[in-house]
Amino acid sequence: MRSCIKIIMSIALSFSFLPVAAISAEFPRKPITIIVPYGAGGSNDNFVRALTRPLKKAFGTNIVVRNVSGGGGAVGTMIALAHKPDGYTVTITSNALYTLQGLGNVKFKTSDLDVIARVATEPYVLAVKTRDEWSSLKRFVQSASKNSITLGYAGVGSSTHIMAQAITNELGIKAKLIPFGGGSAAVAATLGGHIDGVVLTPAGVASGLESGKLTAIAATGTSTQLPDVTLFTEQGYSIDTLQWRGIAAPAGLAPDVKAKWVNAIAQAIQDEDFKKAVRNIGVDVNPAYGEQLERFVQDGSEKLITLTRTALAK
Amino acid sequence: MINGRIIFDVVILAITGWAFSAAQAFPESFMQEHITSSFFPSIVSGLLMVLMLNVLWTDFRELRTHGESVEKMDPRSALGALAVLALLVIYIFLIEGIGFRLATMVFLFAAMMVSHITLTKADDDQLKNLLPSKRYTLSAALASVVVTLLTHAVFVHGFGLSLY
Amino acid sequence: MSMLTNYVDAFQLLLDPTVILMIAAGTILGLVMGALPGLTAAMTIALLIPLTFGLEPIQGIGMLLGGFVGAVAGGAIPAILLGIPGTPSSVATTLDGYPMAKNGQAGKALGIAISSSFVGGLVGAILLLLVAPPIANFALRFGSAEFFALGVFGLVIIASVSGNSMSKGLVAGLIGLLLSTVGADRINANLRFTGDEPALIMGISLLPALIGLFAVAQVLQDLATHKKDKKELNIANNVADAKPYWGILGRSWKILTSSTLIGTIVGAIPGAGGSISSFMAYDQAKRFSKTPEKFGKGHDEGLIASESANNSMAGGALIPVLTLGVPGEVATAVLMGGLTIQGVRPGPALFEQQTTLAYGIFFAFIIANIFMFLTQLMGIKLFVRVLKVPAKILTPLILMFCVIGVYGVSGNFFELWLMLGFGVLGFFLNRYGFGTAPVILGLILGTLVESNLRRGMLLFDGDWTQFLTRPISATLLGLSAVLLVIILFQRRQDVKKGTNTGN
Numbered sequence: 016m017r018s019c020i021k022i023i024m025s026i027a028l029s030f031s032f033l034p035v036a037a038i039s040a041e042f043p044r045k046p047i048t049i050i051v052p053y054g055a056g057g058s059n060d061n062f063v064r065a066l067t068r069p070l071k072k073a074f075g076t077n078i079v080v081r082n083v084s085g086g087g088g089a090v091g092t093m094i095a096l097a098h099k100p101d102g103y104t105v106t107i108t109s110n111a112l113y114t115l116q117g118l119g120n121v122k123f124k125t126s127d128l129d130v131i132a133r134v135a136t137e138p139y140v141l142a143v144k145t146r147d148e149w150s151s152l153k154r155f156v157q158s159a160s161k162n163s164i165t166l167g168y169a170g171v172g173s174s175t176h177i178m179a180q181a182i183t184n185e186l187g188i189k190a191k192l193i194p195f196g197g198g199s200a201a202v203a204a205t206l207g208g209h210i211d212g213v214v215l216t217p218a219g220v221a222s223g224l225e226s227g228k229l230t231a232i233a234a235t236g237t238s239t240q241l242p243d244v245t246l247f248t249e250q251g252y253s254i255d256t257l258q259w260r261g262i263a264a265p266a267g268l269a270p271d272v273k274a275k276w277v278n279a280i281a282q283a284i285q286d287e288d289f290k291k292a293v294r295n296i297g298v299d300v301n302p303a304y305g306e307q308l309e310r311f312v313q314d315g316s317e318k319l320i321t322l323t324r325t326a327l328a329k
Numbered sequence: 330m331i332n333g334r335i336i337f338d339v340v341i342l343a344i345t346g347w348a349f350s351a352a353q354a355f356p357e358s359f360m361q362e363h364i365t366s367s368f369f370p371s372i373v374s375g376l377l378m379v380l381m382l383n384v385l386w387t388d389f390r391e392l393r394t395h396g397e398s399v400e401k402m403d404p405r406s407a408l409g410a411l412a413v414l415a416l417l418v419i420y421i422f423l424i425e426g427i428g429f430r431l432a433t434m435v436f437l438f439a440a441m442m443v444s445h446i447t448l449t450k451a452d453d454d455q456l457k458n459l460l461p462s463k464r465y466t467l468s469a470a471l472a473s474v475v476v477t478l479l480t481h482a483v484f485v486h487g488f489g490l491s492l493y
Numbered sequence: 494m495s496m497l498t499n500y501v502d503a504f505q506l507l508l509d510p511t512v513i514l515m516i517a518a519g520t521i522l523g524l525v526m527g528a529l530p531g532l533t534a535a536m537t538i539a540l541l542i543p544l545t546f547g548l549e550p551i552q553g554i555g556m557l558l559g560g561f562v563g564a565v566a567g568g569a570i571p572a573i574l575l576g577i578p579g580t581p582s583s584v585a586t587t588l589d590g591y592p593m594a595k596n597g598q599a600g601k602a603l604g605i606a607i608s609s610s611f612v613g614g615l616v617g618a619i620l621l622l623l624v625a626p627p628i629a630n631f632a633l634r635f636g637s638a639e640f641f642a643l644g645v646f647g648l649v650i651i652a653s654v655s656g657n658s659m660s661k662g663l664v665a666g667l668i669g670l671l672l673s674t675v676g677a678d679r680i681n682a683n684l685r686f687t688g689d690e691p692a693l694i695m696g697i698s699l700l701p702a703l704i705g706l707f708a709v710a711q712v713l714q715d716l717a718t719h720k721k722d723k724k725e726l727n728i729a730n731n732v733a734d735a736k737p738y739w740g741i742l743g744r745s746w747k748i749l750t751s752s753t754l755i756g757t758i759v760g761a762i763p764g765a766g767g768s769i770s771s772f773m774a775y776d777q778a779k780r781f782s783k784t785p786e787k788f789g790k791g792h793d794e795g796l797i798a799s800e801s802a803n804n805s806m807a808g809g810a811l812i813p814v815l816t817l818g819v820p821g822e823v824a825t826a827v828l829m830g831g832l833t834i835q836g837v838r839p840g841p842a843l844f845e846q847q848t849t850l851a852y853g854i855f856f857a858f859i860i861a862n863i864f865m866f867l868t869q870l871m872g873i874k875l876f877v878r879v880l881k882v883p884a885k886i887l888t889p890l891i892l893m894f895c896v897i898g899v900y901g902v903s904g905n906f907f908e909l910w911l912m913l914g915f916g917v918l919g920f921f922l923n924r925y926g927f928g929t930a931p932v933i934l935g936l937i938l939g940t941l942v943e944s945n946l947r948r949g950m951l952l953f954d955g956d957w958t959q960f961l962t963r964p965i966s967a968t969l970l971g972l973s974a975v976l977l978v979i980i981l982f983q984r985r986q987d988v989k990k991g992t993n994t995g996n
Contacts, residue, residue, distance in 0.1 A: 333921075333924075333925075334925050337921050337925055338925075341664070341668070345671070348671060348686065351685075351686060352685070355683050355685060356683050358680075358681040358683070359681060359682075360681065360951075362680065362681065362947065362950070362951065363950045363951075363955040364946060364947045364950050365681075366678045366680075366681055366683040366685060369674060369939075369942075369943040369946075369947075370671065370674040370685060370686075373667055373670045373671045373674065373939075374671055376667055377664065377667040377668065377671060380660055380663055380664050380667065381664055383660055384658075384660055384661060384664055387658075387660070388925075399924055399925065399926075400718070402717050402718060403719070406716060406717050406718065406719040407717050409716045409717070409719070410713045410714075410716035410717035410920075413712070413713070413716055413888065413892070414713060414913075414916075414917070417709075417892060417913060417916075418913065420892075420896065421896070421906065421909045421910065421913070424896070424900070424906075424909075425906055429900075433893060433896075436889065436892075436893065437889045437890070437893060440888065440889035440892065441885060441886060441889050444716065444884065444885035444888050444889065445885045447716065447719070448716070448719055448883075448884055448885050449885075472886070473889075476890070476893075480893070480897065484540075484897065484901060488540040488541075488543070488544070489540070489543050490540060490897075490901045491901070491904060492897065492900070492901055
């Protein structure tokens, strides 16, 4: 019996050995893993899976998507950071990277990551139930400075929460901010008249806007989802933070590996299927690399960590 | 009058008591709230403590008058359940250590062997009567390898699930 | 354009054989996944989404809908045969389905389940087609106060799914409620009972709890209480019994009607419906039954209630998705993500701008339900044979799928340990008469009740009377109170009767 087990074990072993990676200028020599710090099937996951195909072509190697959910993105990011910075394990980033730090529940810092590229962005939008006195940003501010309104956001400590607080402060309006269990619950509450409006990303409010039941008051940036929307900056308010989706590796990536990644992403985002999928998800391809990206990350990190800390200060 | 039932009741009661006291120490809210973070856990754990005391009392009285109503486990079966539980623990560790495929093969094979030993009918419980035949061992080994590779192929290559 | 041309155009969309093929493929895959313990409806759809990337919209959508319908229906198979719900909405199916199988009526139970699923699924689909807008508008009237009241109403159900001892059932329910408070609280982000574990920040996920409490606990129980002189199951009889039972369904038409309505309407309420609609239907069936004492011991009425409700729930859950763009729970949220990728933007505009596709979705859903029934009809004799697989082979396989289900979706080892912990907890809860179904109910309802109470108090500026004065909320709370009194009264009567018979 023992010899029998031995045979089985050796068969089993031969099946499961992975090719050993040699350190070489040749990158990539083995499959690449993208860690999605959320569960399968969410919009982050869908986004990455849409990117996988063209990226596979660009690299000429297999790309594995690994979902690690938990802690609102904290667990997956921590697991990604525990890997060697060899370019074979990367994760995706968003503003949650900053708000998690601001909440104080995680030990990592922005500098622990080497952000390779920003792939797509979307603005935050303030949308309210359609009403005459809220037809424009100006009229909305006038009305809401006198009578307090209720604004919903996607979840306490999420970037929509922080932006709702930032927008309320910057506009100088009286608003009670209400946390919901996800953006769609906040939209439902607005459609049902239980709250007055929401601060979310365009994808969350798009169908409400199309039906005319919701009105987009203003957004923090442009979006193909909201062609005619007013920007806060156009009216003199300094709110321009964008939600983004990027690719990052643990800090310490070799420059040539990073350069190959940048090339691959630049090539992958030209793919027509990817463009279509991203458009349908509701975000805009808006790449940034190198210095421009560094500024973007530094800027967002400083701003959002501080905002989160003040928003949740007791 | 100390048996599994009473121990279980007491463990639940103790955990609930801990939860109740921990709930009193939750930090304050960042916004003005009429109902705080500790309100709901306090009510639930408080109620649970009261009900659990009642259950403990009833169980205790039942035991004294009628004895244990749940049938005693057969030692071999109980050992079998414990062994499979232990295998599951090892399985989870192994996935982290040697990856999904190898860990699953080892687990499936080991669990098939263990459950054969504990689930086989035999007149006397001597181990030599319970050991699986060569044929069973071989087919169990083959089955664990085939099932693992098939499952892995379907979920990883078919559906793009990441199983490490 | 008239309504009729919409229907005709949409129907033509579905005449394409590849579309039919995709719906069939999705349904069959969904059935298989739903039938494997540990793989839920939400996971099925999540796994199917990448496969739809290259397809035409109606093909991809058909496949996803098929997966959804199949997985919800498939969940009944292990619930009946093994006492392990294949997907969260089939928990109530285990209550009477599994005892039926243990009584040697596995084939009959499966037969009743597939016929109830078919009727429930079809009625849900037809209601979706005909009365989606008014139901959606009703669902929108649910604000914090109403959700709170619905949660309280759901908690009363715990009493009805408790076994012999009501206080033990309540203990199990409270354990679930207490576990629901683990993690950063949903209003203030204060960490509660998390220790240093980052994986607990977002709370205890339903999946490891469900799989632990039902699958792992059931496996442990089967092993620990294994009888060496166990009677051989008569497979041949069971295979012969495995056929649809329209007669029994016809006789139980009242239960069938109320359960499908409950399934559709409760399923349509975002944020509440999915997992509790079958419990609610079960509860109603038991309450209005002439033989409530038979429930929980293998009564076909309980099985009919649960299976017709959870399949009509699928149609109900699509109502807010398609008409409002608001998904109610995980499975439909994932489904909506899949539709969005196909370029369908669910919501009111769908019917104005993509009319043909919108009605195509309805028809695809109906066809998926028909395929679901046909596949089950062909497979039912095969399913029963699962009972023939010896436990020593089946046990390791079930556990492997549990691990894949938990780990494959979350990729988080901590959730595997959670699953294991829940398995041990569930084993003892079952052994000492507390039961595990109330824990799941408590876990689902806890967040609903607490966060809506607090959200409501925020919105109403601390004026709790609003919870009692808003019509829907007042009705639900009033009903809960009345039911509670009735239950307590009935239990007292039972106790009085019980003293004569002993035990």
